[in-house]
Amino acid sequence: MVNPALMALGRGGAPLTVSQLTTQLRQLLEQRYPRIAVVGELSSVRVHNGHCYMCLKDNRAQLQAMMWGREYRGLKVRLEDGMQVIARGRLTVYEPQGRYQLTVESIEPVGAGALQAAFEQTKARLLAEGLFAAERKRKLSLVPSTVAVVTSPTGAVIRDIVNVASRRYPKARILVIPSKVQGAEAAPWIAGGIRRASQLAVSQDISVVIVARGGGSLEDLWGFNDERVARAIAACAVPVVSGVGHETDTTIADFAADLRAPTPSAAAELVWPIAAELMQRLSRPTARMTRALRRDVTRERRRLGSAHTHLRQAALGRCRDERLALQRLEGRLARLHPRARLAGAHAKLEGLASRLAPPTRARVVASRNALDGLASRLAAPTRARVVASRNVLDGLASRLTAPTRARVVASRNALDGLASRLTAPTRARVVESRNALDGNLARLAVTMREQLAAQRARLGQVAGRLHALSPLAVLERGFALVTTPSGSVARDARELAVGDHVDIRLARGQIQARVERLLPPDDEDT
Amino acid sequence: MSETDKSAEPTSLEAILQRLEDIAEQLESGDASLEQSLALFEEGVRLSKAGTKRLDEAEKKLEILQGDRVQPFAVEEPEG
Numbered sequence: 386m387v388n389p390a391l392m393a394l395g396r397g398g399a400p401l402t403v404s405q406l407t408t409q410l411r412q413l414l415e416q417r418y419p420r421i422a423v424v425g426e427l428s429s430v431r432v433h434n435g436h437c438y439m440c441l442k443d444n445r446a447q448l449q450a451m452m453w454g455r456e457y458r459g460l461k462v463r464l465e466d467g468m469q470v471i472a473r474g475r476l477t478v479y480e481p482q483g484r485y486q487l488t489v490e491s492i493e494p495v496g497a498g499a500l501q502a503a504f505e506q507t508k509a510r511l512l513a514e515g516l517f518a519a520e521r522k523r524k525l526s527l528v529p530s531t532v533a534v535v536t537s538p539t540g541a542v543i544r545d546i547v548n549v550a551s552r553r554y555p556k557a558r559i560l561v562i563p564s565k566v567q568g569a570e571a572a573p574w575i576a577g578g579i580r581r582a583s584q585l586a587v588s589q590d591i592s593v594v595i596v597a598r599g600g601g602s603l604e605d606l607w608g609f610n611d612e613r614v615a616r617a618i619a620a621c622a623v624p625v626v627s628g629v630g631h632e633t634d635t636t637i638a639d640f641a642a643d644l645r646a647p648t649p650s651a652a653a654e655l656v657w658p659i660a661a662e663l664m665q666r667l668s669r670p671t672a673r674m675t676r677a678l679r680r681d682v683t684r685e686r687r688r689l690g691s692a693h694t695h696l697r698q699a700a701l702g703r704c705r706d707e708r709l710a711l712q713r714l715e716g717r718l719a720r721l722h723p724r725a726r727l728a729g730a731h732a733k734l735e736g737l738a739s740r741l742a743p744p745t746r747a748r749v750v751a752s753r754n755a756l757d758g759l760a761s762r763l764a765a766p767t768r769a770r771v772v773a774s775r776n777v778l779d780g781l782a783s784r785l786t787a788p789t790r791a792r793v794v795a796s797r798n799a800l801d802g803l804a805s806r807l808t809a810p811t812r813a814r815v816v817e818s819r820n821a822l823d824g825n826l827a828r829l830a831v832t833m834r835e836q837l838a839a840q841r842a843r844l845g846q847v848a849g850r851l852h853a854l855s856p857l858a859v860l861e862r863g864f865a866l867v868t869t870p871s872g873s874v875a876r877d878a879r880e881l882a883v884g885d886h887v888d889i890r891l892a893r894g895q896i897q898a899r900v901e902r903l904l905p906p907d908d909e910d911t
Numbered sequence: 912m913s914e915t916d917k918s919a920e921p922t923s924l925e926a927i928l929q930r931l932e933d934i935a936e937q938l939e940s941g942d943a944s945l946e947q948s949l950a951l952f953e954e955g956v957r958l959s960k961a962g963t964k965r966l967d968e969a970e971k972k973l974e975i976l977q978g979d980r981v982q983p984f985a986v987e988e989p990e991g
Binding site for chain 1: 923924925927928931932934935938939941943945948949951952955956959962963965966969970971972973974975976977981984986987
């Protein structure tokens with residue numbers, strides 16, 4: 386209701402000044418329309434000194450309006466001519482120009498609520514259809530091949546994506562698929578771009594698609610809330626990552642995407658791994674494997690080493706046994722030695738000598754000397770043969786151990802090579818060489834036994850020959866030993882004279898005889 | 912055993928990495944015989960080389976789809 390006092394002013398009384406009237410009108414309007422909402426189309430939008438001036442109109446009338454800079458700067462939408470808006474504020478009069486106007490406190494495009502409703506409807510429908518289902522979401526490969534980016538080819542978004550990609554993964558491959566991204570009309574472009582990426586997936590080796598746009602109002606992002614975009618994402622041959630607007634913005638495209646990133650840069654971070662980290666992940670197991678294998682090879686080498694030691698000890702042990710057997714043989718040979726027998730005879734003679742008369746004793750002495758001479762002549766060659774035999778045996782023993790040691794060293798060297806190369810021969814080869822070594826050792830043992838048997842046989846022959854050479858054996862064959870009166874063995878008839886007494890020794894017993902006739906040898910025989 | 916069958920070896924990098932981790936773990940456990948260890952080691956070295964090669968051989972490329980043609984592309988620098 387209008388204040389009746391005000392209405393009365395100037396009526397039939399003193400005339401009002403323009404200022405008075407204008408002030409009264411202002412107060413009148415401000416009281417009558419303190420808070421109103423006006424719907425209309427924007428025109429003549431302009432900014433002056435930070436404040437925004439505009440005209441609201443419909444098909445029959447227009448209303449001047451302005452927005453103080455403080456409110457205008459906080460506005461989320463950009464005011465443009467032709468925009469249908471609802472402006473809220475109070476009506477006032479600008480007294481200097483006598484013009485009434487709307488002082489706008491808030492303004493919103495008409496249909497924002499309608500957009501929100503449409504968004505919810507689309508979302509609910511596609512959700513019911515299962516388009517957003519978790520089981521539809523595909524996993525991104527660790528390393529992308531080519532990445533298709535559906536976005537505007539100009540501006541910060543593609544620049545940010547390329548920068549993030551280059552920083553993380555220097556060999557990134559990017560195919561930009563240009564698209565309008567502004568407002569509702571962008572929808573067919575975005576959907577078409579995703580379909581193109583899907584078609585080119587094989588020929589261009591595309592492994593993932595990024596759909597991206599910078600921040601903006603609900604209207605700005607509206608293209609990404611289009612059902613066609615959601616269906617293009619769902620039908621795409623490769624996974625799709627959305628990076629639309631700011632963190633707080635959620636679009637239908639985000640729900641449909643296989644992976645939702647809050648911003649375009651974040652989408653790039655999800656798509657490209659850090660190449661240096663990948664290289665590390667590849668090289669770290671190799672180092673671990675090398676350590677483990679080196680440890681295993683060392684363990685095997687120790688086991689093989691101790692096996693060789695055991696084999697070598699066994700071989701040397703056998704060698705020692707054979708040597709002992711040989712020594713026993715030598716002992717038996719020594720007891721059969723002519724000198725030993727002569728010593729026995731000697732002792733017997735001594736015994737006899739002590740019981741004989743002095744003249745006879747001289748003869749006994751002579752006999753003993755003769756025996757000593759024989760003994761010394763016999764002893765030398767026999768000893769030489771025994772020494773020779775022993776040398777042969779020693780040689781055998783050293784030949785037995787030297788190759789074994791050489792083979793152990795060679796095997797160990799081969800193993801060292803294996804350990805250093807690490808990739809080289811398999812255990813089969815190691816086992817094979819060990820088997821070969823075992824075979825060689827066994828063959829060596831057989832050869833050694835054969836050699837020892839041969840030596841034993843040779844020693845038996847030598848003993849036989851020695852026995853054959855024994856003077857006792859000669860006597861056994863029917864020869865006789867003639868001793869002169871001087872006690873020496875008679876070898877030449879000219880040493881003797883007729884009438885000399887000689888002793889003739891037979892194999893068994895003696896004859897004392899006298900020389901009756903001498904038959905000196907012919908001259909050419911001497 | 913599949914270690915000797917090269918055709919059965921993984922080709923994707925994540926599969927390669929997974930197998931490499933498995934091999935390293937198996938070798939570290941020390942349960943395998945020496946010949947098995949050698950075979951595992953050889954497989955691991957082969958996989959590691961294959962993976963590194965794949966990363967090394969990749970090629971940086973920045974292109975744009977113009978109509979139906981793929982052409983080289985350069986990102987414009989920010990103004991000012």
